[in-house]
Amino acid sequence: MNLDKFKSIFTVLVLGIIGFIVHKILFHFLVPKAYEAGFIYSIELLYLFFFFFSAMLILALDKVKEKSINSVGYTFLLLTTLKMGIAFVFLKPILAGNLPKTPTEKMSFFIIFIYFLAIETFVTIRILNNKQ
Template sequence: MNLQKFKSIFTLLVLGTIGYLIHKTAFYFWVPKLYQDQFVYTLELLYLFFFFFSAFLILVLDLVKQKSINSVGYTFLLLTTLKMGIAYIFLKPILAANLEKTPIEKMSFFIIFIYFLAMETYVTIRILNNKQ
């Protein structure tokens, strides 16, 4: 069994868990529990959504690399655009709410989105730099 191809997903899992723990700790100290209870999506749900989408993206990029290394960049752009569209659909209820807690929830959503996007970009760069 080739465990090397799952190294990126394991790294994503570890970094995602670290990011979640830091985020949860920051919420514990700076965001009132009342606000957290009123969020449209829980922090856990957002991290799970972005983790699974990022893992899917990495697996697809690995498959594309096997077939044609020249298509990896285009596939990354296509899947990232798809992810942004789905994330916008997730974000619409948050944008529609106009409550005290809404700015915190928006900022939290975008932090998670950018954090996972940065990890996906790093993995894609690693794949493209290891051309053979």
């Protein structure tokens, strides 16, 4: 069984878990429990959502790499744009809210989004640098 295919997914998983743990620790000390309990989407759900999309994106990039290494960058841009559109749909209820917890929830959403975007970019660069 070729485990190199899953190396990129494993990287996303490990970095996602590390980010989640750091995020939860910071929330434990900095954010009131009532704020976190009132979030539209829990932190756990957001991490699962973004991990799922990151994993699908990386799997798609691995498939594209097998066919044509020259198309990996374009595929990354297309799938990232699609993910941004879907994330915006998820973000709309948060943006519509005007409660004291809303800025904290917006900031948390964007931090998770940017964190997974950075992970995807890192893994995509690794895929492009391994042109064998």
